[in-house]
Amino acid sequence: MTCATNPSVKQQFPNLDDSNHSETSPRSPKYNCIAWAAGDSSRFWWPEYAYWPPDVSTDLTLDSFIAAFQTLGYELCDSPEYEPNFEKIAIYTKSGRPTHAARQLPKGLWTSKLGRYVDIEHSIDALDGPAYGTIEAYMKRPVS
Amino acid sequence: MRSPTESLAKKVVVDIAEFQESVNKGMALESQVVFQAFEQFLEHHLEPISREWDRPAVRFLRLKNEWLRDTEFLSSIHEIILHPAYLQIIGMGPVAVPLIINELQVYPDYWFWALSAITGTNPVPLDKLGDIDAMTEAWLEWWRACDLRNEPICKTAISELRRF
Numbered sequence: 372m373t374c375a376t377n378p379s380v381k382q383q384f385p386n387l388d389d390s391n392h393s394e395t396s397p398r399s400p401k402y403n404c405i406a407w408a409a410g411d412s413s414r415f416w417w418p419e420y421a422y423w424p425p426d427v428s429t430d431l432t433l434d435s436f437i438a439a440f441q442t443l444g445y446e447l448c449d450s451p452e453y454e455p456n457f458e459k460i461a462i463y464t465k466s467g468r469p470t471h472a473a474r475q476l477p478k479g480l481w482t483s484k485l486g487r488y489v490d491i492e493h494s495i496d497a498l499d500g501p502a503y504g505t506i507e508a509y510m511k512r513p514v515s
Numbered sequence: 516m517r518s519p520t521e522s523l524a525k526k527v528v529v530d531i532a533e534f535q536e537s538v539n540k541g542m543a544l545e546s547q548v549v550f551q552a553f554e555q556f557l558e559h560h561l562e563p564i565s566r567e568w569d570r571p572a573v574r575f576l577r578l579k580n581e582w583l584r585d586t587e588f589l590s591s592i593h594e595i596i597l598h599p600a601y602l603q604i605i606g607m608g609p610v611a612v613p614l615i616i617n618e619l620q621v622y623p624d625y626w627f628w629a630l631s632a633i634t635g636t637n638p639v640p641l642d643k644l645g646d647i648d649a650m651t652e653a654w655l656e657w658w659r660a661c662d663l664r665n666e667p668i669c670k671t672a673i674s675e676l677r678r679f
Contacts, residue, residue, distance in 0.1 A: 379584060383588050400622075400623060400624045401623075401647045404590040405590060406645075414647070415592070415645040417590070417591070417592045419592065420628055421592055423644075423645075468591070470589075472590075485587075485588045486590050486595075488588050502589070
């Protein structure tokens, strides 16, 4: 079963369909989307009750999340367009609060961990909706 | 000894699980939505919420399923632990602890905040925050060492759980 045929997923992500995503992992509660965007699949990242980079504010704000990704070498940028030799991430917010992060893949598609559910590859607008809100910031760093 | 109603309920639940497994492969989205609604209706009438007060394991399982269904796609721990079903599990108090511990042993998940809220303790070292396996092990270790497991309220919950 793909995500788009799961009724619960369909309710949370109305833009998701078979043409704009594919599942790339089994379900796992061990890491979340912020960890996955940061390249860490061993633990949950969140400002409270989980791992958070040392010396970064634990306020639940976009600025805290930007600061967390800055510890990994990311800097703010304007667009989601694929740029050779750069990795990009997108940070989603809902009602001003961060909810999700996605990471761009070398071919231009994006990869996301859906909470404690599965990893997917998806188009940039596939996850807009009631669960995550919309993308509020893009960041990029040179590919090492 | 199970009552005839309980036996029938168990059979229906098993039948539903088998049916759902068989149809998931080729079932249309609309049919799945209808089927889920039917399943919720059936669960409600087989085990009315009003009967749950003296059956904490049944209440816990219903709330856990609600919580998982609604928060599975969320990364925000704040949203995950402030879900009404999760808060109701915390509100069950010490009787929920053995049920949560049993759940942690089978399906590790973000039960740690509920355990802390109920017991007023937190055995997880700061450098293990976010590491589900390490956090789970810290709580299981705490459970093995604590006196709470021998309290009558917890023994009753464990005994009820074993009937499933």
